[in-house]
Amino acid sequence: xxxxxxxxxxxxxxxxxxxxxxEVSALLSHYNITTEQLPKIFHxxxxxxxxxxxxxxxxxxxxxxxxxxxxxxxxxxxxxPKK
Amino acid sequence: xxxxxxxxxxxxxxDLPKKTKDQLHKFLDDKEITDSQFRLILxxxxxxxxxxxxxxxxxxxxxxxxxxxxxxxxxxxxxxxxAGVAEINVTLGLPRLIEIMDxxxxxxxxxxxxxxxxxxxxxxxxxxEVSWQIEAAPxxxxxxxxxxxxxxxxxxxxxxxxxxxxxxxxxxxxxxxxRKIRDRRHYRDFEHxxxxxxxxIIFSPKNKESYQNLFQLAxxxxxxxxxxxxxxxxxxxxxxxxxxxxxxEGSNIKDVFxxxxxxxxxxxxxxxxxxxxxxxxxxxxxxxxxEAVSTLNEQGILVDVRHIMLVSDMMxxxxxxxxxxxxxxxGEKESVLxxxxxxxxxxxxxxxxVANEVDELSGVTENVIVxxxxxxxxxxxxxxxxxxxxx
Numbered sequence: 358x359x360x361x362x363x364x365x366x367x368x369x370x371x372x373x374x375x376x377x378x379x380e381v382s383a384l385l386s387h388y389n390i391t392t393e394q395l396p397k398i399f400h401x402x403x404x405x406x407x408x409x410x411x412x413x414x415x416x417x418x419x420x421x422x423x424x425x426x427x428x429x430x431x432x433x434x435x436x437x438p439k440k
Numbered sequence: 441x442x443x444x445x446x447x448x449x450x451x452x453x454x455d456l457p458k459k460t461k462d463q464l465h466k467f468l469d470d471k472e473i474t475d476s477q478f479r480l481i482l483x484x485x486x487x488x489x490x491x492x493x494x495x496x497x498x499x500x501x502x503x504x505x506x507x508x509x510x511x512x513x514x515x516x517x518x519x520x521x522x523a524g525v526a527e528i529n530v531t532l533g534l535p536r537l538i539e540i541m542d543x544x545x546x547x548x549x550x551x552x553x554x555x556x557x558x559x560x561x562x563x564x565x566x567x568x569e570v571s572w573q574i575e576a577a578p579x580x581x582x583x584x585x586x587x588x589x590x591x592x593x594x595x596x597x598x599x600x601x602x603x604x605x606x607x608x609x610x611x612x613x614x615x616x617x618x619r620k621i622r623d624r625r626h627y628r629d630f631e632h633x634x635x636x637x638x639x640x641i642i643f644s645p646k647n648k649e650s651y652q653n654l655f656q657l658a659x660x661x662x663x664x665x666x667x668x669x670x671x672x673x674x675x676x677x678x679x680x681x682x683x684x685x686x687x688x689e690g691s692n693i694k695d696v697f698x699x700x701x702x703x704x705x706x707x708x709x710x711x712x713x714x715x716x717x718x719x720x721x722x723x724x725x726x727x728x729x730x731e732a733v734s735t736l737n738e739q740g741i742l743v744d745v746r747h748i749m750l751v752s753d754m755m756x757x758x759x760x761x762x763x764x765x766x767x768x769x770x771g772e773k774e775s776v777l778x779x780x781x782x783x784x785x786x787x788x789x790x791x792x793x794v795a796n797e798v799d800e801l802s803g804v805t806e807n808v809i810v811x812x813x814x815x816x817x818x819x820x821x822x823x824x825x826x827x828x829x830x831x
Contacts, residue, residue, distance in 0.1 A: 364719050364720060364723070366705045367705050367706075367719055368705055369708065369730075396757045398759045399721070399760065402721055403718060403719055403720045404722060418722055420722070420726075423745040424745060424749075425459055426458035426459030426460075426462060427458040428457075432759075437759070
């Protein structure tokens with residue numbers, strides 16, 4: 358068995374970082390939105406589990422963009438709804 | 441001469457995308473420019489960048505739909521393509537594009553591209569070793585299977601040479617074979633007996649009355665997978681860009697990641713829902729873009745990535761991959777009229793009436809239906825005239 362898989366190392370997985378409270382409020386006031394309006398990510402997403410984020414955290418994702426070279430995106434961690 | 445530091449800082453501070461900054465750097469790198477020239481260049485670049493940005497209230501979704509839809513009409517209806525020269529068959533063209541947009545749980549031809557770690561990727565034999573660990577191999581490839589009708593036995597003589605070549609111990613096969621017949625093939629009406637020294641396994645059915653049971657058992661024994669990953673039917677080793685890469689028919693990224701020698705940073709599959717569950721939603725977003733772009737480009741159709749990125753963003757918005765269509769994005773719109781305008785009109789209107797739903801008329805479709813100005817382009821701007829008081 359190889360060492361435990363680190364999903365963040367995979368080329369298809371961009372950088373995930375938990376944002377601090379100040380960063381989140383700056384982000385929300387900049388776009389004039391609430392956290393509910395952000396795209397979502399489930400709490401059991403492999404990348405979320407790896408960085409150890411909890412429900413209601415906001416995650417900053419730094420993507421390698423095809424057009425801009427580098428692009429930031431934000432996702433709110435939510436609980437996976439039961440089927 | 442490298443670019444002066446003061447220019448460097450100014451470029452970094454400018455409100456430009458990274459790619460534009462890099463291009464500007466590269467362009468200015470070996471040129472002698474004065475301060476005023478630099479200021480003018482930066483000013484023009486900024487102006488050009490702002491003028492190429494999408495404007496507020498532009499209907500990007502409609503443009504994306506048209507930009508993907510029109511070339512889509514020129515795609516081949518049904519194509520099968522052999523990936524590279526390796527004889528692995530993958531669905532391409534329009535059926536594949538539909539598959540991606542529908543977010544199917546499993547593509548019709550799942551396939552993986554397995555990259556290998558450094559010690560394995562330069563040596564054909566070592567690459568082959570990894571492939572043995574991945575390719576599903578039934579028991580009959582490892583020895584002779586005979587059916588003894590007199591004593592009601594199925595006897596397996598393992599060929600130790602084959603076992604050695606495939607890097608698997610006969611003892612391991614003797615352990616996995618009966619277990620897998622029970623667990624994977626759900627056939628339990630048999631007993632087995634192993635002889636370590638002669639490397640033989642003897643299976644006998646519990647019900648010795650009928651030959652049917654014996655033949656059924658023999659079939660299970662022949663086809664039970666004793667090495668490799670059950671979902672991966674075939675593996676082809678190919679040398680590409682200086683390293684050996686494995687192409688597989690069938691996909692199971694979770695188990696492949698556990699195989700020693702597999703590069704877990706580059707290995708990929710065309711099964712998007714598998715990527716979403718193993719690598720996460722962001723990886724799925726990238727996979728959708730990659731799959732859609734390569735499907736379109738393979739057909740010689742060039743669609744700007746921005747359109748595909750938009751589609752992919754919409755599909756991955758809610759934390760899981762949602763299909764485009766009435767069970768996904770279009771079916772979860774807030775507005776009743778907008779949903780009814782798409783598909784199954786009567787059902788939506790009926791359900792909305794029963795649930796006493798209210799339409800806020802905030803979107804585009806519903807306002808078109810009721811004949812109001814829509815909130816797009818100039819429709820979104822409200823002009824207020826402020827009277828000038830000249831004295």
